[in-house]
Amino acid sequence: MIASHLPALQVVVPLVAAPVCVLLRWSRVAWMVAMAASLFAVGGAWCLLAGVLSAGPTSYFLGSWAAPWGIEYRVDETNAWVMLVVSVISAVSLLFARRSVEREVETDRIHLFYTAWLLCLAGLLGMAVTADAFNVFVFLEISSLSTYVLVSLGTRREALVAALRYLVLGTVGATFFLIGVGLLYQVTGTLNMGDLATRIAQLGPHRTVTAAFGFLAVGIAVKSAVYPLHTWLPNAYAFAPSAVSAFLAGTATKVSLYLLLRFLFTVFGHEFVAGGPVPVLLALTGVAAVVAASVAAVRQDDAKRLLGFSSVAQIGYLVLGVSLLTTEGVAASLIHLFGHALMKTALFVCLGAIVYRIGSARIDDMAGIAKRMPWTCAALVVGGLSLIGVPLTAGFVGKWYLVAAALEAGWWPVAAAMLLASLIAVAYVWKLVESAYFRAPSARVAAARGAPFSMVAAAWGLSGANIWFGIDTSLPIGVANRAAAALLGG
Amino acid sequence: MRHHHVLHVVAKMVIPLILLFALYVQFHGDFGPGGGFQAGVIFAAGLILYGLVFGVDRLRRTVPPGVVRGLAAAGGLLYAGVGVAGMVLGGAYLDYGVLLPDPMAGQHLGILLIELGVGVTVAAVMTSLFYCFAG
Amino acid sequence: MDAFLGYYNYWIVIALMMTGLYTVAASGNLVKKIIGLNIFQTSVFLFFISVGKVSGGTAPILAEGWTRYSNPLPHVLILTAIVVGVATTAVGLALIVRVNRAYATIEDDEIRRSDLPDSS
Numbered sequence: 001m002i003a004s005h006l007p008a009l010q011v012v013v014p015l016v017a018a019p020v021c022v023l024l025r026w027s028r029v030a031w032m033v034a035m036a037a038s039l040f041a042v043g044g045a046w047c048l049l050a051g052v053l054s055a056g057p058t059s060y061f062l063g064s065w066a067a068p069w070g071i072e073y074r075v076d077e078t079n080a081w082v083m084l085v086v087s088v089i090s091a092v093s094l095l096f097a098r099r100s101v102e103r104e105v106e107t108d109r110i111h112l113f114y115t116a117w118l119l120c121l122a123g124l125l126g127m128a129v130t131a132d133a134f135n136v137f138v139f140l141e142i143s144s145l146s147t148y149v150l151v152s153l154g155t156r157r158e159a160l161v162a163a164l165r166y167l168v169l170g171t172v173g174a175t176f177f178l179i180g181v182g183l184l185y186q187v188t189g190t191l192n193m194g195d196l197a198t199r200i201a202q203l204g205p206h207r208t209v210t211a212a213f214g215f216l217a218v219g220i221a222v223k224s225a226v227y228p229l230h231t232w233l234p235n236a237y238a239f240a241p242s243a244v245s246a247f248l249a250g251t252a253t254k255v256s257l258y259l260l261l262r263f264l265f266t267v268f269g270h271e272f273v274a275g276g277p278v279p280v281l282l283a284l285t286g287v288a289a290v291v292a293a294s295v296a297a298v299r300q301d302d303a304k305r306l307l308g309f310s311s312v313a314q315i316g317y318l319v320l321g322v323s324l325l326t327t328e329g330v331a332a333s334l335i336h337l338f339g340h341a342l343m344k345t346a347l348f349v350c351l352g353a354i355v356y357r358i359g360s361a362r363i364d365d366m367a368g369i370a371k372r373m374p375w376t377c378a379a380l381v382v383g384g385l386s387l388i389g390v391p392l393t394a395g396f397v398g399k400w401y402l403v404a405a406a407l408e409a410g411w412w413p414v415a416a417a418m419l420l421a422s423l424i425a426v427a428y429v430w431k432l433v434e435s436a437y438f439r440a441p442s443a444r445v446a447a448a449r450g451a452p453f454s455m456v457a458a459a460w461g462l463s464g465a466n467i468w469f470g471i472d473t474s475l476p477i478g479v480a481n482r483a484a485a486a487l488l489g490g
Numbered sequence: 491m492r493h494h495h496v497l498h499v500v501a502k503m504v505i506p507l508i509l510l511f512a513l514y515v516q517f518h519g520d521f522g523p524g525g526g527f528q529a530g531v532i533f534a535a536g537l538i539l540y541g542l543v544f545g546v547d548r549l550r551r552t553v554p555p556g557v558v559r560g561l562a563a564a565g566g567l568l569y570a571g572v573g574v575a576g577m578v579l580g581g582a583y584l585d586y587g588v589l590l591p592d593p594m595a596g597q598h599l600g601i602l603l604i605e606l607g608v609g610v611t612v613a614a615v616m617t618s619l620f621y622c623f624a625g
Numbered sequence: 626m627d628a629f630l631g632y633y634n635y636w637i638v639i640a641l642m643m644t645g646l647y648t649v650a651a652s653g654n655l656v657k658k659i660i661g662l663n664i665f666q667t668s669v670f671l672f673f674i675s676v677g678k679v680s681g682g683t684a685p686i687l688a689e690g691w692t693r694y695s696n697p698l699p700h701v702l703i704l705t706a707i708v709v710g711v712a713t714t715a716v717g718l719a720l721i722v723r724v725n726r727a728y729a730t731i732e733d734d735e736i737r738r739s740d741l742p743d744s745s
Contacts, residue, residue, distance in 0.1 A: 005577050008577070012574065012583060016571075019562075019564070019566040022562070022563035023560060062583055063581075063583070063584040063586070064587065137706070138705060158740055163720055164655065164717065164720045168659075171662055171666070171713050172646070175666055179669055179672070182673050182699075186676045522686060527708060612708075622715075622719060623722070
């Protein structure tokens with residue numbers, strides 16, 4: 001019986017767990033509740049993915065109201081995959097979070113921290129699962145509002161300013177999204193994505209639809225930090241609590257990119273998108289992101305901020321894959337989306353463990369830390385190699401398919417930009433490695449001990465996955481190919 | 491505002507009416523305009539008026555912040571609980587038709603409970619917002 | 626002239642929207658930024674609600690003698706969006722209160738200046 005309700009339960013379970021955390025008030029119990037909800041979501045996403053792969057997409061009607069009138073939750077290859085990534089990252093980040101949050105957040109607020117975490121998770125999963133355009137907006141705001149709160153709980157006062165800037169930009173973005181939904185509703189009279197797709201196709205070229213597309217695209221671009229709308233991201237990641245950086249880096253922008261795919265291909269359709277300037281615009285922002293954000297990353301002194309800029313660059317890769325508008329390109333983006341979630345969360349978890357011991361994320365402060373925290377730093381190196389795209393890591397697989405897709409479409413300057421950015425990535429990853437391994441430890445580092453077991457376990461779980469999926473690529477590639485074929489075919 | 495007798499007397503007369511009106515809006519919601527959102531805000535407005543006229547500390551004693559926070563969570567749980575009850579009884583999430591043997595009566599009960607959950611949460615959240623900013 | 630007046634709801638929406646966006650972008654005061662954000666959101670609420678109006682229709686409550694009703698769906702959507710807006714404003718103002726405690730100012734440029742020495 002549970003299996004048939006899984007699409008709804010993916011959202012309902014974290015949404016119910018959140019108020020339970022408020023009522024229980026006990027930080028350990030709140031952590032356990034959050035962990036249980038995340039693990040449930042992992043299991044649920046896995047079952048949904050398996051179900052979709054064997055039996056095709058499924059729909060769930062909230063309140064048993066049929067599709068165009070009621071809210072439909074629709075699970076296909078793409079969003080089952082995204083939900084799996086989000087829930088796995090949430091569970092692993094929580095494993096890391098327990099000790100880290102005890103240090104970084106005041107004790108009487110920890111249960112509220114996990115409440116916000118669960119709301120964020122519910123919002124992200126809801127954005128992925130729902131097939132109703134307005135419902136997307138609601139879940140987008142649920143996840144965004146809790147994200148602002150989570151970011152503002154960082155230990156330094158800059159966290160407050162970073163959260164506020166994110167709030168202003170994020171709200172403008174979400175409101176743009178709402179305008180787009182309103183325009184679409186005005187001309188089609190429906191909010192269901194499948195219904196929207198049919199009616200937009202019937203309308204043909206229509207100015208209101210074009211305007212709606214513009215608003216939706218800009219709104220989603222702000223949320224997914226597509227260059228040059230990325231300015232909120234580096235500071236938000238840099239000053240948020242370590243666990244939050246790890247969680248967000250692997251999930252928030254990924255789900256927004258999923259929305260971009262969903263609206264581009266399911267709602268508006270390939271013909272509509274290919275006819276306009278969209279592919280060129282996306283490609284330009286993508287190239288600008290991979291080059292400019294990578295260069296900016298090299299110039300950072302703060303390791304978390306460096307990784308933030310690197311995330312902007314990686315989002316550029318994903319956008320480039322989408323901009324090709326080919327099955328290969330979209331599949332490559334979905335593969336790299338998975339790989340990037342794994343590697344960036346691994347890196348933030350390693351950095352978080354280092355911050356836990358030395359209390360700083362500045363690259364100069366972590367000089368020589370590898371001698372004190374060998375396991376953590378080794379995981380950091382694996383994550384860094386994956387970020388560069390060294391063979392036998394998940395990062396390599398994603399980039400390989402992206403470059404191949406770009407070459408196949410004849411966009412060799414795009415492929416060249418990707419390769420150039422990978423070289424720049426060598427420079428910024430080397431900055432971290434050089435400081436950790438080849439410098440004399442400072443007094444602060446010399447006093448540090450190895451990271452707690454739960455943190456090392458989380459870091460190695462992710463780094464191990466980076467290697468595993470660099471060698472055994474059948475799962476991500478198989479799912480991504482089918483998802484891309486479904487998106488562009490239907 | 492201790493010495494404003496007019497304010498005190500008027501507030502004491504008006505506040506019960508505001509709360510009553512909130513309950514009217516809450517439970518009349520399935521016949522006419524109304525519902526949990528509006529009712530919750532009106533109810534909270536009554537409490538906030540009390541806080542403004544008689545001081546935040548007295549309001550805190552009447553409606554302790556811990557209780558308010560608990561109610562905010564409880565309202566959400568009531569909402570979700572009704573949804574899950576629909577699931578357990580064989581319908582979809584938030585399917586009220588299966589709550590009672592008669593689907594019409596079930597719909598009626600379901601929306602009343604859902605709106606009650608919404609109303610409690612909204613009233614509690616608005617009040618705790620007032621606490622947050624009133625210092 | 627009709628092309629202008631016939632779309633008066635859109636002109637109001639656009640004017641409010643631009644006012645809000647300009648305030649968000651140009652004001653250095655954080656509270657004013659939040660107010661601008663509110664105006665911006667309100668313009669979208671107005672847009673939805675005016676779209677839901679059916680000319681000649683009455684309020685969407687069943688009544689004797691009426692066959693034509695306005696579309697209630699946009700109103701319901703906007704009820705949700707208003708709640709979202711209130712939540713956003715509350716979170717924003719709460720953050721500003723804490724910013725004020727940490728920096729003793731709510732002016733954007735002063736915050737930027739006081740963070741310069743130790744920010745990277």
